[in-house]
Amino acid sequence: MNKRILRILEFHKLLEQLSELAASSLGKEKVRKLHPATELDQVVRWQDETDEAYHVIRLKGHVPLGGIVDIKPSVKRAVIGGILSTNECLDVASTIYGGKQLKHFIDHLEDVDIPILQELSEQIVPLNELEREIKSCIDEHGHMMDGASDKLRGLRSKIRTNENKVRDRLDNFTKTKAKMLSDAIITIRNDRYVLPVKQEYRSAIGGIVHDQSASGQTLFMEPQSVVEINNELQAARVEEKREIERILKDLSIRIAEDESFLMTNVEALAAIDFIVARAKLSHQMKASRPTMNDQGVIKMKQARHPLLDASEVVANDVALGEDYTAIVITGPNTGGKTVTLKMVGICTLMAQSGLQVPAQDGCEMAVFSDVFADIGDEQSIEQSLSTFSSHMTNIVDILAQFDRRSLILFDELGAGTDPQEGAALAMSILDHVIERKANVIATTHYPELKAYGYNREGVINASVEFDVQTLKPTYRLLIGVPGRSNAFEISKRLGLSEGVIEEAKGHIGTDSKSVENMIASLEDSRRKAETDYDDAHELLEEAVQLKQELEKKWQQFEQERESLYKKAEEKAEKAVTKAREEAEFIVSEIRNMQSAAEIKEHEWIEARKLLDEAQPELTKKQKKQEPVFDEAKAKTLQPGDEVRLLSLDQKGSIIEQTGKNEFQVQVGIMKMKAKRKDLLFIKRDEPVMEKPLATVRGSQYHVKPELDLRGERYEDALNQLEKYIDDALLAGYSKVSIIHGKGTGALRKGVQTFARKHSKIANSRDGDMGEGGLGVTVLELR
Incomplete structure (x- = not known):
């Protein structure tokens, strides 16, 4: 890219802003040498560097670059045998210290991925010994110390x-x-x-x-x-x-010995200072990183000219290189056409220089081999060139050099000559550029070009908006809508009579009227589309807000539910504690009874039952566990089914079906009728099978899992045992306890002998300590 293009697009003014943000003369020197790159890999590398530094500034607010000086001339003079002054030596020590501080800062950054900056930091060598020697001889004011x-x-x-x-x-x-x-x-x-x-x-x-x-x-x-x-x-x-x-x-001499390390440090510090300066400019401009491509695609949302006041400049959307490669912008003077042209050009140069562009996130920029521009009036009195001639000289040079990887910017293409000839020449030039697949943006006054994009592939019309009510441009770029002259509307606003205006309209050709009507229709459609978009966006924001409120309420509900669960658990824990206290009391009473007199076996058994009954039955909450849903039962509701009444969000039970799709439901103390669609099936209680009744001595009753034979005669006891085993087998017990006491042991031996001989008794054993010990025999039934 030649210097003329950089001058026309005012790239040097951008570099002046960038230079002011560099912390050292090293960084400023890098800024002066900055030139847009034309290779995609190089540009992406520069953008990565800037993005890393931008993240550091966003997180930490600054990067320590104090004390860094360009010591290269001093080091070179020391190498050839020169004696450095105290200030030169002090600059060397200061630069070493500044490098150490920067290295420590970068090496201790956490939660940020900065491989490029870390790579540069690793190149910095902390020359502590040299720094110490210098500072032990020279004070901070550059005076040699007595010591x-x-x-x-x-x-x-x-x-x-x-x-x-x-x-x-x-x-x-x-x-x-x-x-x-x-x-x-x-x-x-x-x-x-x-x-x-x-x-x-x-x-x-x-x-x-x-x-x-x-x-x-x-x-x-x-x-x-x-x-x-x-x-x-x-x-x-x-x-x-x-x-x-x-x-x-x-x-x-010591400085000369460390020349290679010092030069490497200086280069690394210069590079970091330059990168940080670019990041500071991005932060200052509220710019964003562009995604780079080499396909000529430009997509910018709410892009601004970087050299204009951000509070006054109007942001615009620009797209080029995908659906179309040429944009023809029409509209009145002072409407912002040239500013838009320059904005696209300088943003392209910024992106190719590793600078982020002043646009919203998600922008995309292309890497061009060349950027050509014919902007402004460059007529030369000395060369006797008219405005048209100066423009054509530049255009001839552009047409001789551009290729498909070029971006071409034409301002007032074909201006300065006969309107018909100028318009024809402008269309021919655009055709030539478009045919060779280059990207081009052109501005023009010619009405013939307003319909240029409608019959050519890859071309789109655009315009800058003009407010007829205020007679001022809004500087908004309208892609897809050619500009209107607005001459009649402006004249009417300024007081020109209706008769003169109507007569003037009669002089306009049919084709021109059709074009103006088409443009007016497009503008109306655009305004309607913008209104619809605003309405849709407002509805979207309301929906998002409603969703957030619902999520917040759901979280509150979850918290309240957890709180209720917690209270229930605390209540259960208190119940358990109380049961344990009762158990402690029972155990204490048993010990007192034992110490007072010998306790009979049946008293031990009764005490054990009391201890078991003291343990409360707690229903533990199963988190995240829903009841098993039975689809077959849910389809046909029956009396007794547990359901949820959706309209009231209450549980109830089915009493009876009162119609085809209507049921009578018991909810608390209320009975009501409800439609089937308002009822959600929860569960159905299955019928409980009762245990079989055992017949003992002609009467029906539930057999106990234990038989007390204490005090019975030996023969009577064995007869009762035989009948009891039959009843226990009918009742379905798998294990029973026979209480016979200790006594002489005769009854215990008789029970165990009976057990060994009975075909339905699988095993017999003495009771455990908690079951009555030797005073009880436990029988396992087949």
Whole structure:
């Protein structure tokens, strides 16, 4: 891209803004050399760099770049044997420190993916030893410190001593011989301490004259008594200067030894400063990263010209390169056509330079091999070129150089000559460019071009909107709608009579009227579409808001439900605690009974039953577990089915069916009729099968799972046991307990002998401690 295009699109003004955001001269130098790239990979790399720095600034607010100086000239001079000044050495130390701070900042960034910046940070070498040596010799103001060497410390001590001696002696002169002095002060001439002596007292003071006033009345004399001390002072100062030079030479040699590291650091710091400056510009412009392509596709939403005031500029949507490769913009002067043209051009240059573009997120930009522009009046008096000639000279150059990867911007194409010839020439030029598949945006006044896009593939008309009511342009770009002249409307608003306007309309050809009517229809359709879009957008926002409110209420409902569950659990826990306390009481009572007297076996069994009954039955909540849905039962409701009345959101039960699709439902204490569609089936209780009744001695009753034989005679006990086993088998028990007590053990042996011989008893065992111990035999039935 040649310099003329960059100048026409005012790219240099953008670089000036960018340069001000660079923190060091290194970054500013990079900005001065910035030029749009034409390779997609390079542009994408630059955009990645800018995007990384933009994320860092957004998260941290800044990037530490203080203290960085361009030390390349100083390092090069040190390498060839030059002795650096104290300030140059201090700049080296400052740059090393600034690099360390930046490296530490980047290396400790968390939750942000910045591989490029981290790669540059890894190139920075923290030269701690060199920095320490420099700072141990030179203070922050660039002065060599006394502690730079032992010799320098001694020399400066000697200098201060001699200075004090000279001042003491000269102070004595100012006190005792003040009348001989023009002023009672001590001054310096030729690096030696002197007194301002009146001309007539020259011989009285004696010594060396170093200078005199302009009038000759005052001589600046060094009294003889201080000459020797001044000589010693001067000698010490010379030695001091030599020692400082020696120290600086040593430091320069050390700097030269680390030349490669220092140069690498400088390059990395310059690159990071340049990248951060680009990110700062993006943040300042509220720009966004474009997706880059090499297919000539441009898509920008609410794009703004970067050099215009953001509070005043009108944002526009621009699309080019997919459905159409050419845009022809028509409309009145001062309507914003040229600004739109320049906006597309400079945004393209920005994107190809690694800068983000001032548009909404999701924009897409193309990488062009060249950007050509013919914008503005460049007529030359010296070359005797008219406006038309200057435009045509530029167009000829463009047509000789462009290709399918070019972006061409024509401002007032074909202007400056006969309207018919100019319009024909403009259409021919556009045809030539479009035929070679280049992307082109052109502005024009010619009415013949208003219908240009309707009969050519890949071309679309556009215009800048004009408000007839205020007689001012709105600067809005309307894609797909050619511009209207609005001459009649403007004239009418300005007071021109209706008769004159109607007569003027009669002079217009039929074709021109048709075109104007078509344009008016398109504008009406566009306005209606915008209104419909606004209405739809408003409805969408309401729907989103309603959805958010419903989600919020649902969350509140979930929280309240969880709270109720929690309260129920707390209540159950209290019940368990109470049951445990009762169990503790029962155990305590049993222990007291045991200590008071021997407890019979049946008392132990009764106590155990009380302990079991003290445990409450709690229904545990099963989270996220819905009842199993039986589709067959849900289709046909029956009396007794549990249902949910949807209209009331209440549970109830079916009493009876009162019609084809109507049921009587019991809800709490209320009975009501409800339609089938308002009832949701929940569950149906299955009939409970009762246990079989055992017949004992002619009466029906439920057999207990235990038989107490204590106190019975041996023969009677075995007879009862035999009948009990038969009843237990009929009742379906798998295990029973026979209570016989301990006693002599005869009844226990008789029960166990009976068990071994009975065909329906699978096994027998003594009871456990909790079942009665040796006083009980547990029988397992087949």
